[in-house]
Amino acid sequence: MVTELKYEISQNAYIKLVLHALKHKTTAVNGVLLGRVNPQKENVVEILDSVPLFHSNLALLPPLEIALIMVEEHYGSEGLGIVGYFHANERFDDAELGILAKNIGDHICRYFPQAALLLLDNRKLEALPKGKDQSPMMQLYIRDASKNWKLVGPDAGSRLLIKEPAANIVLSDYIASEKWQDVVDFDDHLDDIKKDWLNPEFLK
Amino acid sequence: MVSKTEETQLNRLENQVDNGGGGVWEYLCLVRKLNVRRSEKVLKHGLSILNDHKKRSALGHEEWTLYEQVAIAAMDCQCLDVAKDCIKVLQKKFPESKRVGRLEGMLLEAKGSWAEAEKVYSSLLEDNPLDQVVHKRKVAMAKAQGNISGAIEWLNKYLEIFMADHDAWRELAEIYVSLQMYKQAAFCYEELILSQSTVPLYHLAYADVLYTIGGLENLQTAKKYYASTIDLTGGKNTRALLGICLCTSAIAQLSKGRNKEDKESPELHTLAATALEKDYKQKAADKLGLLTSALKSLKI
Numbered sequence: 001m002v003t004e005l006k007y008e009i010s011q012n013a014y015i016k017l018v019l020h021a022l023k024h025k026t027t028a029v030n031g032v033l034l035g036r037v038n039p040q041k042e043n044v045v046e047i048l049d050s051v052p053l054f055h056s057n058l059a060l061l062p063p064l065e066i067a068l069i070m071v072e073e074h075y076g077s078e079g080l081g082i083v084g085y086f087h088a089n090e091r092f093d094d095a096e097l098g099i100l101a102k103n104i105g106d107h108i109c110r111y112f113p114q115a116a117l118l119l120l121d122n123r124k125l126e127a128l129p130k131g132k133d134q135s136p137m138m139q140l141y142i143r144d145a146s147k148n149w150k151l152v153g154p155d156a157g158s159r160l161l162i163k164e165p166a167a168n169i170v171l172s173d174y175i176a177s178e179k180w181q182d183v184v185d186f187d188d189h190l191d192d193i194k195k196d197w198l199n200p201e202f203l204k
Numbered sequence: 205m206v207s208k209t210e211e212t213q214l215n216r217l218e219n220q221v222d223n224g225g226g227g228v229w230e231y232l233c234l235v236r237k238l239n240v241r242r243s244e245k246v247l248k249h250g251l252s253i254l255n256d257h258k259k260r261s262a263l264g265h266e267e268w269t270l271y272e273q274v275a276i277a278a279m280d281c282q283c284l285d286v287a288k289d290c291i292k293v294l295q296k297k298f299p300e301s302k303r304v305g306r307l308e309g310m311l312l313e314a315k316g317s318w319a320e321a322e323k324v325y326s327s328l329l330e331d332n333p334l335d336q337v338v339h340k341r342k343v344a345m346a347k348a349q350g351n352i353s354g355a356i357e358w359l360n361k362y363l364e365i366f367m368a369d370h371d372a373w374r375e376l377a378e379i380y381v382s383l384q385m386y387k388q389a390a391f392c393y394e395e396l397i398l399s400q401s402t403v404p405l406y407h408l409a410y411a412d413v414l415y416t417i418g419g420l421e422n423l424q425t426a427k428k429y430y431a432s433t434i435d436l437t438g439g440k441n442t443r444a445l446l447g448i449c450l451c452t453s454a455i456a457q458l459s460k461g462r463n464k465e466d467k468e469s470p471e472l473h474t475l476a477a478t479a480l481e482k483d484y485k486q487k488a489a490d491k492l493g494l495l496t497s498a499l500k501s502l503k504i
Contacts, residue, residue: 026241028382057409059381061416066446069498070491090382091350099384190443193488 003043004159005142007084007116009033011164012203013050015171018137019180020052021088021120029055029185030101032068032108033084033116034075045083045114049075051197052185059100067186067197074198083112086138088120095122097141102149109143117141117149118160129172136162137171205374205405206238214238221249228253229263236273243280250274251286268297275307279314287311302328306337313345321345336366343375355379370396377409386417404436404444411447420458427451431472439479448476453502 013033021029031052038044051071054063072082085108087101097119108115118138125137140152140160152159162168174180182202188195206214217231228249235242250270253259260267275290291311294304305328312321322345328338339362346355359376366372377392393410400406411429414422430447437444452473477499484492 057378057381057412059384059416060412062412062447062450063443065450066498069501070494073494073497073501091348094350100382190446193442193484193491196488196491 005114006044006158007047007140007160008038008044008163009047009136009160010049011162011167011170013047014136014138014162014167015174015203016052016183016199017050017086017088017118018120018125018171019174020055020183020185022175023180023183024055026090027055028058028090029053029088030058030104031086031185032071032082033086033118034071034080035083036080037114045116047083047116048080050086052183052199054187055185056187063186063190064104066190081112082108083114084108084116084118086118086120089122092122092126095119095139097139097149097151105141105143105149106147109147113143115143116160128168129175134162134165134168136160137168205371206240210238214240218242218245221245232270232273236269241280243277246273246277247281247283247286250277254290268294272303272307276310279310282314284311284314287314302332302335306335306341309338309341313341313348318345318349334365336362336369339366340372347379352379352383367395368399370400377413381413386413389413390417402436404433404441407433407436408441408444408447411444415447415451415454418454420455423451423455423458427455427472434476442480442483445476445480445483448473449480449499449502456503 013035017031020031023029029052031050033047034049034051035045035047038046051067053067057063068082075081085101085104087098089096089098097117101117101119105115105117118136118140121137121139124133127133128137138160141149142152144150164170182199184195184197184199184202186197189197214231214234217227217234220227221231222245232246232250232253235246250273253263254267254270254274263270271290271294275287275294278284278287278290287307288311291304291307294301294307298304305324309321309324309328312318312324322342325338325341325345328335332338339358343355343358343362346352346358356376356379359372359379363369363372363376373392373396377389377396380386380389380392390410390413393406393413396403396406397410407429411426411433414426414429427448430444430451433441433444434448439445480495480499481492484495
């Protein structure tokens with residue numbers, strides 16, 4: 001019997017992506033997920049870090065190509081690869097996984113077939129301060145056997161987990177203190193190379 | 205669209221205002237002038253003036269402009285009560301005003317009352333079919349409701365009348381890019397470059413779009429436009445420098461097996477690479493290694 005693929009995302013990787021989306025409320029944003037297959041559990045993909053990429057013109061190739069080259073180069077030397085892609089739609093009401101996300105996902109699958117697509121769940125995020133929800137504010141999409149991206153159903157909470165259970169509490173705190181102002185993405189770096197897309201001091 | 209100097213000036217002022225160092229009115233005027241979207245700050249600091257009787261009267265007749273600016277910022281932040289109050293003040297001062305009428309329409313939009321907003325705008329357009337702001341509100345409404353094809357249709361109609369509206373061409377281009385309709389986006393940038401040939405942003409965006417479409421001819425043209433961007437920005441544009449390197453690599457890959465040499469500017473990519481490395485060494489030394497590997501993988 002084939003064991004189902006599970007994805008475990010670290011608190012830092014998770015929070016960085018959500019805060020990036022909150023920094024740019026009026027546009028779509030995206031990012032890449034870095035990680036590896038769990039060396040002890042083949043069916044678990046560990047998402048250990050994330051890099052916020054762009055907040056404008058997401059569908060243009062040149063900045064994306066450069067970003068992927070540099071990201072892979074940096075994380076490759078740490079033994080990590082690109083294991084997925086994160087996307088947040090421009091509009092609050094838009095809960096659809098768009099073509100761009102699927103295309104980028106397909107590209108990542110060529111090098112890492114178990115790649116995951118994460119889509120920010122705006123409604124869940126809106127309800128965050130009110131609830132005690134420990135599950136991630138994201139929808140998980142995986143490719144099925146016919147290479148179509150499928151939403152992993154309402155039990156996604158069991159297939160996409162945040163490693164640290166209190167992550168949403170930390171996230172709520174950061175939102176309240178407007179920590180999203182400090183997130184640097186690749187767009188920011190290209191506009192001013194002094195800005196570091198690795199966000200080294202960000203969540204320390 | 206804002207230049208780096210303008211942005212630095214704006215951020216400096218914003219910082220000053222945030223830290224209680226004064227200059228609120230100057231900041232608000234600059235935001236208006238540059239047409240940037242800093243709604244939370246505008247709301248906060250604008251209200252600090254409007255709620256203070258002395259500060260408000262010191263503005264003289266500019267008070268009304270501030271009410272309008274704060275109303276719009278409030279709507280953007282979903283503080284609809286504040287917006288309503290500001291609009292009421294303006295309605296009292298300028299009854300029958302079309303400009304205030306637009307704000308009423310925007311408030312309906314902010315509430316999500318699309319059909320009613322549509323009615324307000326249609327009636328405003330009946331009285332003045334050439335009201336650019338109202339036309340653009342209709343595009344914005346279509347976008348907000350997820351009716352992207354409607355937004356495109358309306359924006360195209362708008363541009364048939366107001367073909368010199370550069371912001372509108374840019375908006376259309378960006379909508380096309382978001383839908384991966386690159387050829388149509390390219391057309392928009394061509395219009396922009398034709399009418400404003402010295403704005404580097406258009407050259408850069410055009411090059412990015414051409415590269416994305418791909419194919420040898422487009423890559424060669426893209427390279428030319430990255431080059432002109434570098435020209436127009438005194439060599440300081442990282443995206444354009446990287447663009448040159450990407451184009452050179454892609455062209456070389458496509459020309460493999462053919463004896464086509466890049467006769468145009470064989471040293472251009474070396475110059476670009478050198479400029480990038482110098483820049484990174486100076487400002488982002490910890491990333492220099494990554495840049496060098498990236499350039500190597502592009503076979504530059």
